[in-house]
Amino acid sequence: MTEAELMERALELARLPRWTSPNPRVGCVIARDGAVISEGHHEGSGTPHAEREALRGRHSPKLDAKGATLFVNLEPCLHTGKTPPCAPQIIEAGIARVVIAHLDPDPRVNGRGAQMLKDRGLEVEVGLLTDEAERLNAPYLHHRSTGRSFLTLKLAMSLDGRLSAPDGSSRWITGQASRDRVQTRRAEADAVMVGAGTVLADDPSLTARPVGELRQPLRVIVDGRGSVPPDARTLGLPGDVLIVTTGDASQEKQTAWKETGAEVLPLDLSDGTVPLVDLLSELGRRSVVEVICEGGGTLATQILQAEVADRLEFYIGPVILGSGGAGIGSLGIDAIGEGKRFRLEHTERLEDDVLLVLGRSA
Known part of the structure; x- marks a missing residue:
C-alpha cells in the first residue's frame, strides 16, 4: 500500500x-x-x-x-x-x-x-x-481553535428554496431517508437548536430517535421574547434543555420554564435578540463541540446575517411550493457580488432527495 x-x-x-x-x-x-x-x-x-x-x-x-x-x-x-x-x-x-x-x-x-x-x-x-x-x-478543530461551538445550519427545503407551504405546513418536504439521516446527525452532534417559531409551529421533540439507541443531544431553544409555552412537547421529555432568552421574557415565563426542569440562560442585546456569537461561546465553554441548528427561517436568517454558520446541510425534496411559502429572509443583499458564498464539500442522494453539505468559503 x-x-x-x-x-x-x-x-x-x-x-x-x-x-x-x-x-x-x-x-x-x-x-x-x-x-x-x-x-x-x-x-x-x-x-x-x-x-x-x-x-x-x-x-x-x-x-x-x-x-x-x-x-x-x-x-x-x-x-x-x-x-x-x-x-x-x-x-x-x-x-x-x-x-x-x-x-x-x-x-x-x-x-x-x-x-x-x-x-x-x-x-x-x-x-x-x-x-x-x-x-x-x-x-473539533474549530472548537479547540476558537473556543466556540461549531454551528451546522440544517434546513429541509423544496426545489425552489421554501421551508414550508403557504399554510405553514412542512411535513414532509423531504422523504424518510432524509429524516433518518437527521436523527443520526442529532446523535452525532452535542446539541440541537431551534428558534421559538419552530417550537410554536411544529412542537418538535428534538430528540434523536429511536430514543434509547442513539445518544441524546442537549436541546437548545432560542426564544428572545418568551413565546414558548411551558407545555411544549420537548420540555416534557427526559434529557437536558437549555432555553436561551433575553430580558424581554417575563420572570413569570422564565420561572415556568425552570419548573419543567429546563435551564434558562439570559443573553441580551438592546434589540431583544439573542447574541449568537455569545451563545456559541457559552456552548463552547460547556464542551458543546457541534450544535446543529434546525431552523426555522427566522433563526436561519439571523445566523446567516451574523455569519456564524460554519457548515450548511441542506436537504432538498423533489417538490415545488411556489410563492407564499416561508424561506430564508432578507440578508440585506442587493447585488450578486454581495451574496454569501459557501464551498461545496459533499453531495448525496437520499432516495428522491438530495443532501448538499457546504463549508465556509476560503
Missing part, C-alpha cells in the same frame, strides 16, 4: 464510531514495508486512543512495532486526561517514523506531541491528506 492509502485507511478507521464528541475522530495504522501490521481507532471519551489501540495489537498478539511506521490522522497527545498520553507510548514501542495528517490545535498539544517524538529521535512528517482529515474533524 502507498502512504496515501495507509493514511486513508486511518481515516476509514476514524469514521467507524457513530459518535466520539467531545473527542475527535482518530484512526491509526502501523505499517512495515507498506503492509499493515496493526490498526486501531478511538471510540470516544474515556476509551483508549487510536494509537494505544494499534500498539496493543489486539488483532496481532505478537505485534513487534520496532522500526515500523505509524500513520495517524491527528497529532498524538502528550497530556494525561481520562487516558494516558500517546506520544510516550509510541516512543516506548520503538516506532521509527510517524506520519500525521495534521497537528492538534488543542492548547495542551498544538505541536508539542510531534516535537516530543522528534526530540526522541523519531522521524515525523506532517501533512498527508490534510484537507480530508480536517474536514472529518472540522467541529
